[in-house]
Amino acid sequence: MLPEPVLLEAQRELLNWQGSGMSVMEIGHRTEPFIRLMDELERDLRALISIPDNYHVLFLNGASRAQFSMVPMNLLNDTQEAGYLISGIWSDMAFEEACKIKHAYCLGSTKSQGFLTTPELLTEHVRENTGYVYYVPNETVNGVRYPTMPKISHLPLVADMTSCFLSEPINVSDFGLIFAGAQKNVSIAGLTIVIIRQDLLEQASAKGEVLPTLMDYRTHVTHHSLYATPPTFNCYLAGLMLKWIKTQGGVQALYHINCQKAALLYQYIDTSDFYHCAVQDKSRSIVNVCFSIVNKALEDVFVAEATRHGLYALQGHRTVGGLRASLYNAMPLAGVQALITYMQTFCEKHR
Numbered sequence: 016m017l018p019e020p021v022l023l024e025a026q027r028e029l030l031n032w033q034g035s036g037m038s039v040m041e042i043g044h045r046t047e048p049f050i051r052l053m054d055e056l057e058r059d060l061r062a063l064i065s066i067p068d069n070y071h072v073l074f075l076n077g078a079s080r081a082q083f084s085m086v087p088m089n090l091l092n093d094t095q096e097a098g099y100l101i102s103g104i105w106s107d108m109a110f111e112e113a114c115k116i117k118h119a120y121c122l123g124s125t126k127s128q129g130f131l132t133t134p135e136l137l138t139e140h141v142r143e144n145t146g147y148v149y150y151v152p153n154e155t156v157n158g159v160r161y162p163t164m165p166k167i168s169h170l171p172l173v174a175d176m177t178s179c180f181l182s183e184p185i186n187v188s189d190f191g192l193i194f195a196g197a198q199k200n201v202s203i204a205g206l207t208i209v210i211i212r213q214d215l216l217e218q219a220s221a222k223g224e225v226l227p228t229l230m231d232y233r234t235h236v237t238h239h240s241l242y243a244t245p246p247t248f249n250c251y252l253a254g255l256m257l258k259w260i261k262t263q264g265g266v267q268a269l270y271h272i273n274c275q276k277a278a279l280l281y282q283y284i285d286t287s288d289f290y291h292c293a294v295q296d297k298s299r300s301i302v303n304v305c306f307s308i309v310n311k312a313l314e315d316v317f318v319a320e321a322t323r324h325g326l327y328a329l330q331g332h333r334t335v336g337g338l339r340a341s342l343y344n345a346m347p348l349a350g351v352q353a354l355i356t357y358m359q360t361f362c363e364k365h366r
Contacts, residue, residue, distance in 0.1 A: 016343060016345040017345055018345045025251075032251075044244050049247065050241070053074065053250060057074075059258065059261070060072060060208075063261065063266060064187060065187065070187060071216070072209075073236065075245075076244070076246050078196065079195065079207045082175065082194045083108065083109040086147075086173055086194075087112075087113040088231075090147050090191075092222045096118035097117065097119045098122035098147075099120070100124075100151075100165060101123070101134065102133045102134055102157075102161070103155075105154055105175060106175070107126060109175065110149075120142065122148065123136060132298040133159060133161045136166065138167065145170055149173045150165055152174055155302075160300040160301060161298070171212070173193075174190055174193050177194075178200075178300075178343075180193075180208070182302050182344055183270040183273065183301070184267050190210070192209065192215060193209070194210070195207065195208050199341075199343050200343050205246045208253075209232065219231075273301050279351055279355065280351055283358065284304075284306050289366060290308060291306060291307050291308075293305075302343055304339065304340045305337060306340075316365070317329070320357075321357060326353065
């Protein structure tokens with residue numbers, strides 16, 4: 016979901032961006048106006064989450080899944096391996112990809128328990144030749160969130176923040192590398208943001224490995240994200256979104272609202288004997304509420320009737336089924352209240 020003010024601004028400028036007589040989608044990516052757009056986008060993001068000067072910010076073309084390969088390719092040499100915490104489908108997929116590219120091992124997993132909580136990081140299980148520790152703070156498919164970040168001070172921490180980026184405060188200095196697909200809280204699908212610490216780039220250079228040009232973070236740092244044509248409209252929308260977040264009071268203010276939205280929905284589900292959430296309380300996502308109907312035969316009916324009530328995308332992920340309400344930044348509290356009202360009506364009708 017995108018905020019209405021952002022959509023209206025994009026609509027207003029669609030045919031004539033900043034008086035240029037052209038759409039931003041028609042502007043050359045190496046022209047001065049577009050370079051200014053990218054510079055402003057980076058400045059706004061740095062200011063919004065206080066990114067230190069020793070971190071590079073990259074705006075890359077394509078799906079965030081590409082980072083499943085790029086992270087091990089850039090951060091590991093042939094004698095190192097990476098430790099992966101597996102808390103859901105996305106961290107599991109990233110681990111499988113890392114094993115194809117380099118050496119990786121599982122530091123903890125809740126897969127056998129159905130991904131209903133997060134695995135604990137036990138430092139005694141971290142191997143000596145570990146290059147980084149990888150985790151996903153919020154698993155969209157399974158509705159699982161780390162209540163606190165894993166504590167690992169002597170190794171770079173890599174986080175896939177696709178679904179929680181800008182929805183809650185973070186201390187960028189706690190991480191070696193952060194990446195996030197933009198389609199949840201920042202823009203539309205097709206843009207991936209990477210924040211990487213300078214010393215990790217230096218390590219990559221010291222290893223002397225030759226990487227495919229587009230898969231090398233150093234390429235994108237050197238060319239300021241403009242080595243290849245970036246997703247221009249996505250970057251433009253991201254700029255509008257960052258300004259909207261600022262007008263809402265920043266990330267901290269949105270986090271407070273996100274917690275309210277999630278608490279309201281979980282409270283209703285937990286007090287109902289018609290709906291059920293299996294995720295352990297301490298590990299519940301605040302942006303992806305996964306739940307089910309006790310009578311699972313009603314779930315398709317629930318989704319179909321919800322659509323007729325103007326409530327969309329409530330089906331669970333195809334790999335796990337069930338139901339899911341995604342409460343990203345642009346979803347207002349009124350949207351959650353409308354969902355609960357519908358859930359109450361549906362329960363009364365189909366009990």
